[in-house]
Amino acid sequence: MNKSSEILNEVKKAVIGKDNVLAKAYLAILAGGHILLEDIPGVGKTTMALAFSKALELDYSRMQFTPDVLPSDIVGFSIYNKDTREMEYRRGAVLCNLFLADELNRATSRTQSALLEAMEENQVTVDGVSHPLPNPFIVIATQNPAGAAGTQLLPESQLDRFMVKLTLGYPDEKSEVEILNSRQNGAPLDSVKRIVTTYELENMKKEAASVFISEPVYSYIVRLVAATRNDEFILRGASPRASLSLMSIAKARAYALGRDYVVPDDVRAFFSDCVSHRIILTPDGEDRGRGEGFVLDRILKSVVPPAIK
Numbered sequence: 001m002n003k004s005s006e007i008l009n010e011v012k013k014a015v016i017g018k019d020n021v022l023a024k025a026y027l028a029i030l031a032g033g034h035i036l037l038e039d040i041p042g043v044g045k046t047t048m049a050l051a052f053s054k055a056l057e058l059d060y061s062r063m064q065f066t067p068d069v070l071p072s073d074i075v076g077f078s079i080y081n082k083d084t085r086e087m088e089y090r091r092g093a094v095l096c097n098l099f100l101a102d103e104l105n106r107a108t109s110r111t112q113s114a115l116l117e118a119m120e121e122n123q124v125t126v127d128g129v130s131h132p133l134p135n136p137f138i139v140i141a142t143q144n145p146a147g148a149a150g151t152q153l154l155p156e157s158q159l160d161r162f163m164v165k166l167t168l169g170y171p172d173e174k175s176e177v178e179i180l181n182s183r184q185n186g187a188p189l190d191s192v193k194r195i196v197t198t199y200e201l202e203n204m205k206k207e208a209a210s211v212f213i214s215e216p217v218y219s220y221i222v223r224l225v226a227a228t229r230n231d232e233f234i235l236r237g238a239s240p241r242a243s244l245s246l247m248s249i250a251k252a253r254a255y256a257l258g259r260d261y262v263v264p265d266d267v268r269a270f271f272s273d274c275v276s277h278r279i280i281l282t283p284d285g286e287d288r289g290r291g292e293g294f295v296l297d298r299i300l301k302s303v304v305p306p307a308i309k
Contacts, residue, residue: 002204004030004256007055007195014051014188015044017175021166022048023256024273025140029056030208031252033163033245034119034139036277041144043168047189049100049140054192056201058097059134065107071114075124076131089126094118097134097198101141105154112158115139119161136202156280163245164270165277208255213247213262216306221246221267227299228275233285234295238278246274264305272296 004026011022025048028035037045046062053060063069076092093099094115104112118124122133141162143154159165171179182188196204221243229237250266276292285295 002207002255002258003195003200004204010055010192010195011048011051013191015048016178016182016188017171018044018048018168021168024164024166024270026052027249027252027256027270028164029136029138030205030256031163031245031248032136032205032209033248034141034161036159036162036165037140037142037168038144038165039142039168043170045140045142045168046100046102048168049098050189051192053098054189055195056098057194057197058136058138058201060098060100061093061096062100062102063093064102065104065111067106067108069107069111071111072126074111074114075118076126078127078129087127089129089131091131092124094124095131095133097136098138098140101139103144104141105143109155112154115141116158116161119158136198136205156278159277160239160241162277163249164273166273204255208252209248211251211254211260211262213251214306214308216308217250217262217264217267218247220264220303220306221250224267224271224299224303225275227303228279228296231295231299233282234279235282235285236280238275242275242278246270249274263308268300268305271300 008019008022008026011026012019015022025035029052039045049062050060052058063073072092074092074094076090076095078087078089080086081088101115104115118133118137119139122135122137123130124133125131225238225240225243225246228234228242231237246267249270250262253266253269254260254262272293275296279292279295281292281295
């Protein structure tokens with residue numbers, strides 16, 4: 001029996017009132033994906049990452065991305081050792097299990113691209129030598145909303161590497177009062193306990209990946225993603241990588257809910273989260289209050305799911 005509920009209960013001790021987002025972030029981790037958080041500062045992104053690192057026994061590293069951060073800060077660098085007369089590799093910040101890239105869209109394009117090989121290949125290359133990353137390796141990157149001071153849009157090639165895009169957002173009044181109360185007796189993060197080891201997490205990921213998907217559900221995933229390529233409000237639709245992400249996270253959801261097979265609801269639950277950052281709307285799609293959510297919800301309603309008995 002998997003320990004998904006126990007893991008989420010531990011994380012909820014530190015992040016209050018965001019149960020739905022925490023569940024989605026956890027399932028992305030279970031599916032082996034990277035997470036993009038589009039949010040304003042101060043809503044709990046770092047706390048969430050730290051809480052997951054404690055509950056899942058993950059080696060954690062955080063970097064604040066500013067225009068002066070260099071690629072070598074991310075991937076590491078080589079330095080000459082006069083005693084051995086050889087070049088030695090000094091690890092960069094990305095060599096960890098859980099890397100929080102804070103305000104990624106404030107960094108230069110060169111620095112952003114330094115993260116690309118790590119996210120795609122699970123390795124970094126310095127001076128022609130490849131260095132494998134620890135396993136598991138998860139990136140949680142945050143970006144400020146478009147138009148915020150000192151930001152630039154992330155390139156499409158990098159956006160496509162993130163399995164899901166999520167938003168924590170402001171807490172409601174009741175949750176914010178609970179946040180204040182929780183700080184009266186120390187930091188809630190201190191109470192978060194380890195539930196699984198990294199070895200156990202890797203086994204859970206393998207079990208989730210082995211969840212069965214029937215041909216009708218495969219077809220449903222493909223039809224949903226293909227619909228983004230033919231919609232009148234979408235200039236550029238989602239790539240096949242979106243289909244793979246949707247498949248993986250649908251398996252993770254089924255596994256966390258105790259099933260060994262995927263149903264259409266598993267797919268529907270993550271369609272928007274997996275696709276919204278991978279499409280470009282037409283000018284008309286962006287006008288009159290339309291946005292990615294409106295357009296993708298319309299597609300969900302128009303593509304008929306298979307009947308699974």
